[in-house]
Amino acid sequence: xxxxxxxxxxxxxxxxxxxxxxTETQVWKSVFRHERPNTDRNRVLVMLSNIFLHLHPVRIRKxxxxxxxxWCMGGLSFFLFLSLTFTGLLLMFYYRxxxxxxxxxxxxxxxxxxxxxxxxxxxxxxxxxxxxxxxHMFRVFMTGSYKPPREFxxxxxxxxxxxxxxxxxxxxLLPWDQLAIWAITVGSNMARATPFLGHEGPGAALLALGDVxxxxxxxxxxxxxxxxxxxxxxxxxxxxVLHCVGLPLGIAVxxxxxxxxxxxxxGISGPM
Amino acid sequence: xxxxxxxxxxxxxxxxxxxxPAVAKPAAPAVPPxxxxxxxxxxxxAAGKASTRDPDDxxxxxxxxxxxxxAWGAFSAxxxxxxxxxxxxxxxxxxxxxxxxxxxxxPADFGMGVDERYKESNGVWIVRTADDIAQHASGFYxxxxxxxxxxxxxxxxxxxxxxxxxxHGSGFRTTGINFExxxxxxxERVRVALAEDGQILVDKSRKFQYELGQWIDPDSFLQIA
Numbered sequence: 001x002x003x004x005x006x007x008x009x010x011x012x013x014x015x016x017x018x019x020x021x022x023t024e025t026q027v028w029k030s031v032f033r034h035e036r037p038n039t040d041r042n043r044v045l046v047m048l049s050n051i052f053l054h055l056h057p058v059r060i061r062k063x064x065x066x067x068x069x070x071w072c073m074g075g076l077s078f079f080l081f082l083s084l085t086f087t088g089l090l091l092m093f094y095y096r097x098x099x100x101x102x103x104x105x106x107x108x109x110x111x112x113x114x115x116x117x118x119x120x121x122x123x124x125x126x127x128x129x130x131x132x133x134x135x136h137m138f139r140v141f142m143t144g145s146y147k148p149p150r151e152f153x154x155x156x157x158x159x160x161x162x163x164x165x166x167x168x169x170x171x172x173l174l175p176w177d178q179l180a181i182w183a184i185t186v187g188s189n190m191a192r193a194t195p196f197l198g199h200e201g202p203g204a205a206l207l208a209l210g211d212v213x214x215x216x217x218x219x220x221x222x223x224x225x226x227x228x229x230x231x232x233x234x235x236x237x238x239x240x241v242l243h244c245v246g247l248p249l250g251i252a253v254x255x256x257x258x259x260x261x262x263x264x265x266x267g268i269s270g271p272m
Numbered sequence: 273x274x275x276x277x278x279x280x281x282x283x284x285x286x287x288x289x290x291x292x293p294a295v296a297k298p299a300a301p302a303v304p305p306x307x308x309x310x311x312x313x314x315x316x317x318a319a320g321k322a323s324t325r326d327p328d329d330x331x332x333x334x335x336x337x338x339x340x341x342x343a344w345g346a347f348s349a350x351x352x353x354x355x356x357x358x359x360x361x362x363x364x365x366x367x368x369x370x371x372x373x374x375x376x377x378x379p380a381d382f383g384m385g386v387d388e389r390y391k392e393s394n395g396v397w398i399v400r401t402a403d404d405i406a407q408h409a410s411g412f413y414x415x416x417x418x419x420x421x422x423x424x425x426x427x428x429x430x431x432x433x434x435x436x437x438x439x440h441g442s443g444f445r446t447t448g449i450n451f452e453x454x455x456x457x458x459x460e461r462v463r464v465a466l467a468e469d470g471q472i473l474v475d476k477s478r479k480f481q482y483e484l485g486q487w488i489d490p491d492s493f494l495q496i497a
Contacts, residue, residue, distance in 0.1 A: 090361055112366035115357050 055259055057267055064268040069143070073136035077164075078255065080129040085248060087122040095174070097240035099233050102176035126168055133164045145269040153261040156254055163251040170243035176236060184239070185231045191222035198222060370394050375471040379412065379496045382472075386428050386446055391417055396462060396474055397428065397435075400496075405447050406487035411495040413487075414464045414474050415448045421455040435459065448482065458482040464494045 012020075022028055034045035044058045063069050094113055095105045110116040137157065140146055146154035173184045192200040196207060199220040207214040217229050227234025262268065334342075376390055376398060387398040397415045404413060415435075417425045424439035434451075435444040442453030449458045461482075463475035472494060480492035487493075 090358065093362065094364070108366065113364050114360045118357075118361055 057263055060267055061270050063270045069271060070268060071135060071139045073132050073139055077129055077132045077136055080125050080132060081251070081255070084122060084125045084129060087118055087125065088244065088248075090118055091122055092244060097174065097236050099176075099236065102174065102236060106175045106177075126171060130164060130168050133161055137161060143269060143271070149265045150261075150269060153258060153265060156258050156261065160251055160254050160258065163247055163254070167243060167247045167251070170239040170247065173231070173236060173239045174243065181231050184235065188222055188225055188231065188235075191225055192220070194221040372477040373473065373475045375467055375469075375473050377472065378470050379466075379472060379494075382412070386430070388428055390474070391425075391428075394474070394476070395425075396476065398464075398472070398474070399446060401446075404493060405449070406482070407493045407495070409493070409495045410497060411493055412464055412472060413448075413493050414462050416460040416462055416476070416479070418460070419455060420450065420457045420459060421453070461487060461492045463491045465491065466494060 023032075033049045035042045037043045037046045047053045047056055047058045091109065094109055096102065106119070109119040140154065140157070169184075169187060173180045192198045194201045196203040197215065197220055198204060199213075199216050199222075201215075201220075204215040204220070205213070217223065223229060225235075225238070226232075227238045370393055374390075374394060379400075382398060382400045384400050384402065387400070390396050390398060395417045397417060398412060399415060400412050402410045404411070407413075419426050419437040419439065419442055421437065421440055421442045424437050426435040426437040426442065426444065428434075429436050433446055435446070435448075437443070437453065437455070440454050442450060442455035444450050444455065444459050447458075448461060450456070458481075461480040463478040463480070465473045465475070467473040478491065480486035480489055
């Protein structure tokens with residue numbers, strides 16, 4: 001009995017002991033692969049070791065967080081894109097892109113489905129994104145941020161602007177009400193005038209074999225867009241697929257390029 | 273990090289030099305002193321209300337730590353609400369499904385045997401019998417078209433007088449009793465009654481199972497002589 005010794009440790013609270021245990025588990029250390037961010041090095045590691053945070057640079061210029069310089073319009077556009085993706089995904093659970101159901105499903109999203117605000121968030125968010133993208137372009141233009149070495153990223157941005165407008169355009173048809181149908185009828189009629197590829201466009205008449213016209217109303221650019229000669233079933237399905245899959249995928253890839261290019265070109269441009 | 277910022281000072285006693293204006297304030301608490309011009313309205317309001325804050329004190333009313341805690345709290349609360357709303361969104365208020373209760377016409381519309389008119393639309397067979405095995409009377413019972421094995425829909429083979437499930441070969445007599453294949457129990461009967469207008473009313477919300485002795489329930493059978 002006399003040989004037994006007793007070690008006395010300072011009492012730790014249960015919360016502290018739980019925290020110490022939790023931060024030593026394999027799951028925790030797999031997710032957070034760094035110590036607490038209380039040194040410069042560990043703060044850097046927080047950004048570098050996290051797939052979501054690593055979009056951000058480890059360090060930025062002071063002007064990069066100045067709202068009156070950046071307007072945060074690029075960030076807001078990205079945020080709106082994320083929220084539109086999420087609300088759009090939810091809407092897809094209730095919307096069927098067919099002549100029989102499309103309009104009624106939109107009405108149902110407002111009347112029957114809980115939280116009819118979901119569709120309104122998608123609609124107003126879409127309007128807002130068009131605005132923020134334009135304002136982002138305006139800011140970048142006014143601060144001269146399109147100049148070398150950023151001219152490539154400006155071009156990527158121009159393509160994304162077009163994709164944003166196309167997303168807005170394709171989404172416009174999906175409610176399948178009179179406004180949608182006639183707006184897309186008018187809008188897609190522009191494709192008639194495509195040079196060479198539109199049947200009313202300049203040069204289309206030249207593409208003919210004798211009396212046989214190669215470009216006519218049933219095989220020109222507008223036909224490819226609508227999947228028919230007028231805005232009908234084919235157009236609704238094509239616009240739906242483009243709106244939900246094709247265009248978002250394309251813009252997401254370009255966003256990755258865009259953010260990567262921002263980093264590679266030296267971060268957010270500074271004041272001149 | 274600016275952990276060393278001054279703590280909020282509402283409780284700190286004002287220095288002696290500022291004692292005079294602090295005392296003068298209760299006389300006109302609603303009007304901020306003129307020397308606060310250019311300061312934030314929050315500071316002015318706090319000074320006018322509590323009279324304990326030094327008008328020249330420029331330390332923040334809310335420390336960065338408290339501000340961040342409030343911001344994260346608000347963000348977390350908003351996210352929790354959004355998550356709950358998303359969950360609720362997945363449960364629609366209106367279903368485009370056939371009603372559980374429906375009328376199928378007057379008894380005279382039906383001959384003896386199995387009637388398949390409401391199989392596709394409502395998932396029931398309406399059977400007229402001269403002598404039911406459970407009720408020992410003539411009249412109607414309504415069978416659910418859901419196979420009791422794994423839930424497929426059997427076909428009615430009129431030549432053989434049986435229901436035969438195409439999925440795994442379960443067979444049922446026209447009474448609903450299972451006699452071949454893997455089905456472990458008879459088809460279910462549902463409530464049937466005569467509506468006030470003389471039509472047969474079918475109510476799928478009440479089920480009657482043979483193996484539980486429920487087919488003798490008067491609601492499971494409509495006696496028609």
